[in-house]
Amino acid sequence: MTKFAEVAISLPIDKLFQYSIPEELSSNVKIGARVFVPFGPRTTVGYVVGFSDAPEVRDVKGVMGVIDKEPILTEELLKLTKWIGENYFCSWGEAIGAVIPGGIKKGKESIGSRIKVPEIRAEDFVITDPHVLMEEQDKALKEIVECVDKGEARTFLLHGITSSGKTEVYLQAIDAILQMGKQAIMLVPEIALTPQTIERFVARFGHRVAVTHSHLTPAKRFLEWKKIKDGKADIVVGARSAIFAPMSRLGLIIIDEEHETTYKQDDVPRYHARDVAEERSRLNKCPLILGSATPSLESYYKAKRGDYKLIRLTRRVDDRLLPKVKIVDMRMDLATRKKLTIFSRVLLDAVDNALKAGKQVIIFLNRRGFSTFINCKKCGLVVKCRRCDAVMVYHFEEKKLICHYCNYHQAPPDICPKCKSGYIRYSGLGTEKVESELSHAFSHVKMARMDSDTTAKKGSHDRILSKFKSGEVKMLVGTQMIAKGLDFPQVTLVGVVSADVTLNIPDFRSSERTFNLLTQVGGRAGRGEDGGEVIVQTYAPSHYAILAAAKHDYDKFYDEEIISRKELLFPPFVSLVKVVVRARNDEMTRQAAVELAEALRAEDKDAMIAGPAPAPMARMRGYFRYNILLKGKDKVAMCAFLKKVLGSFRKPHGVLIAVDVDPISM
Ligand code: ADP
Numbered sequence: 044m045t046k047f048a049e050v051a052i053s054l055p056i057d058k059l060f061q062y063s064i065p066e067e068l069s070s071n072v073k074i075g076a077r078v079f080v081p082f083g084p085r086t087t088v089g090y091v092v093g094f095s096d097a098p099e100v101r102d103v104k105g106v107m108g109v110i111d112k113e114p115i116l117t118e119e120l121l122k123l124t125k126w127i128g129e130n131y132f133c134s135w136g137e138a139i140g141a142v143i144p145g146g147i148k149k150g151k152e153s154i155g156s157r158i159k160v161p162e163i164r165a166e167d168f169v170i171t172d173p174h175v176l177m178e179e180q181d182k183a184l185k186e187i188v189e190c191v192d193k194g195e196a197r198t199f200l201l202h203g204i205t206s207s208g209k210t211e212v213y214l215q216a217i218d219a220i221l222q223m224g225k226q227a228i229m230l231v232p233e234i235a236l237t238p239q240t241i242e243r244f245v246a247r248f249g250h251r252v253a254v255t256h257s258h259l260t261p262a263k264r265f266l267e268w269k270k271i272k273d274g275k276a277d278i279v280v281g282a283r284s285a286i287f288a289p290m291s292r293l294g295l296i297i298i299d300e301e302h303e304t305t306y307k308q309d310d311v312p313r314y315h316a317r318d319v320a321e322e323r324s325r326l327n328k329c330p331l332i333l334g335s336a337t338p339s340l341e342s343y344y345k346a347k348r349g350d351y352k353l354i355r356l357t358r359r360v361d362d363r364l365l366p367k368v369k370i371v372d373m374r375m376d377l378a379t380r381k382k383l384t385i386f387s388r389v390l391l392d393a394v395d396n397a398l399k400a401g402k403q404v405i406i407f408l409n410r411r412g413f414s415t416f417i418n419c420k421k422c423g424l425v426v427k428c429r430r431c432d433a434v435m436v437y438h439f440e441e442k443k444l445i446c447h448y449c450n451y452h453q454a455p456p457d458i459c460p461k462c463k464s465g466y467i468r469y470s471g472l473g474t475e476k477v478e479s480e481l482s483h484a485f486s487h488v489k490m491a492r493m494d495s496d497t498t499a500k501k502g503s504h505d506r507i508l509s510k511f512k513s514g515e516v517k518m519l520v521g522t523q524m525i526a527k528g529l530d531f532p533q534v535t536l537v538g539v540v541s542a543d544v545t546l547n548i549p550d551f552r553s554s555e556r557t558f559n560l561l562t563q564v565g566g567r568a569g570r571g572e573d574g575g576e577v578i579v580q581t582y583a584p585s586h587y588a589i590l591a592a593a594k595h596d597y598d599k600f601y602d603e604e605i606i607s608r609k610e611l612l613f614p615p616f617v618s619l620v621k622v623v624v625r626a627r628n629d630e631m632t633r634q635a636a637v638e639l640a641e642a643l644r645a646e647d648k649d650a651m652i653a654g655p656a657p658a659p660m661a662r663m664r665g666y667f668r669y670n671i672l673l674k675g676k677d678k679v680a681m682c683a684f685l686k687k688v689l690g691s692f693r694k695p696h697g698v699l700i701a702v703d704v705d706p707i708s709m
């Protein structure tokens with residue numbers, strides 16, 4: 044009897060395709076292996092996900108060839124990718140395409156990396172011994188290990204203040220599961236920005252660690268993947284896609300800094316690694332540890348409800364004090380500042396004192412460039428990007444206006460492009476201007492700036508940090524790039540030039556993001572014995588995100604924020620699905636979006652649907668964009684509902700529709 048293969052294809056078509064299996068291939072076609080199949084006029088790669096006995100249409104085409112002798116996808120990864128398809132609005136084939144490394148298909152090697160990732164070689168490290176755990180750490184470890192013993196799929200939220208020894212708990216939990224013959228996956232937000240964490244893993248476990256990340260060439264990536272698949276690595280450390288590491292004896296998953304937005308993929312399949320990890324922990328009956336000093340609202344809510352097991356680490360190692368935080372009200376300070384300066388007296392004095400004491404200083408502003416908008420004082424024109432609804436930012440070093448959304452460059456105008464007057468004025472500030480003003484105030488001090496402009500060249504990231512580490516550079520100015528993970532004991536002062544940059548972004552997560560960033564960047568101060576101080580400049584000194592960050596009080600922040608999420612009906616109280624309709628013509632886009640919203644409402648009059656409304660960035664890269672926002676309790680049902688409506692929706696030519704489940708921003 045002929046058997047038929049059920050094949051998933053990496054295209055946005057939500058169905059499986061059936062192919063007959065020719066006699067000569069019958070013993071070679073296996074579930075989880077790739078095959079060549081005819082698809083329309085061409086041949087394509089497909090993934091065998093099942094078999095069937097009866098043909099569904101009259102002339103079923105045949106499989107043309109088998110690529111893998113042995114399956115490249117385990118049964119577990121097949122289940123996981125199917126789940127992603129159902130939860131993140133993509134086809135099973137698209138989900139599979141994201142799970143296997145690009146290098147596995149024959150392709151070009153050499154995708155250059157912008158940030159040089161330090162090569163980590165186990166032989167460079169002396170294997171370190173575990174610390175004797177403190178009481179809270181010990182209790183945490185016991186609970187986790189007990190869960191592994193019982194084969195339970197539990198999620199732990201490890202809420203520990205910075206330097207409370209979370210990483211040490213991860214290391215010892217991994218050690219325990221290795222001794223049981225099991226394996227572990229450890230996710231970090233971004234490999235290039237967390238070298239110190241990775242070094243600690245390699246230093247503890249040596250060759251048993253595989254580090255995977257997107258900056259590897261496809262060939263190298265494939266080798267790492269193969270090493271894991273062949274069981275030659277027991278611990279995988281990597282960014283979000285490491286959650287798909289092909290391990291067969293998985294015993295523990297850890298997500299460090301679980302609140303980070305980098306765990307959400309912003310291309311198809313738009314999965315969130317935290318949710319995928321939870322599903323994988325269920326499939327493997329193993330625990331998942333989510334660690335953070337500032338947990339996401341979603342995770343803390345689940346922990347409070349008892350869905351997650353909450354473990355707290357409340358004491359810092361060596362009982363080191365958290366840095367003191369001072370809030371400077373920039374409205375009041377206006378009088379004492381000289382005309383243009385962006386620094387308060389308080390901050391300038393603190394910098395001066397720290398430098399005089401021979402210490403180091405970090406100055407943080409989450410915006411790059413020099414002047415962040417340019418307008419005409421006569422007619423009011425603001426210079427905007429030709430392709431986006433975004434203001435152009437002046438970059439001093441390049442002497443150019445640059446769009447931060449599409450990278451469009453243009454020369455700065457001398458006269459107003461509209462009224463031809465000469466009253467062009469530069470205002471707003473970015474890191475370039477911060478550096479420039481500081482170099483006037485402290486001309487004798489060696490300074491460096493770290494943002495995506497200064498780290499574009501390979502290796503520059505490391506160079507800047509090593510100069511700071513050696514003490515050659517005394518003051519480091521930067522964006523969120525310097526907020527995470529850096530551990531420099533000589534830094535006694537962190538200055539935040541403006542806490543309002545993230546606070547004023549029109550998004551329901553802006554308070555959360557502000558709280559997280561302030562907590563993180565503040566945590567860079569006082570890691571040595573001299574203690575530390577954080578000075579936060581703001582025009583909104585009584586905002587709860589800023590007040591709570593100043594007091595290091597996560598619970599206070601959570602209690603306030605959760606009220607507004609509930610009132611406005613945002614996560615964690617509902618899930619969001621964002622539908623983005625875009626096209627090159629504004630009216631055509633709006634019209635299509637209106638029709639789609641009507642079709643959705645007609646299908647289910649009780650569904651919670653908002654919009655269409657122009658996206659916050661209404662035009663991007665030449666495309667006009669309208670958002671429709673769905674809210675609901677059940678993601679799978681929402682996806683199914685959308686699939687149904689879109690399936691019969693007549694989309695005008697030139698209109699593109701993208702669906703983002705659990706979007707990070709609006
Ligand atoms: P976190 O991950 O919460 O920031 P870490 O695990 O990095 O904290 O711990 C901070 C520092 O304290 C590290 O240098 C670590 O080696 C050290 N440390 C952790 N636990 C202990 C312990 N029980 N005894 C002594 N030092 C410890």
Ligand code: ZN
Nearest residue numbers: 419422459462
């Ligand atoms: Zn003008």
Ligand code: ZN
Nearest residue numbers: 428431446449
């Ligand atoms: Zn642009």
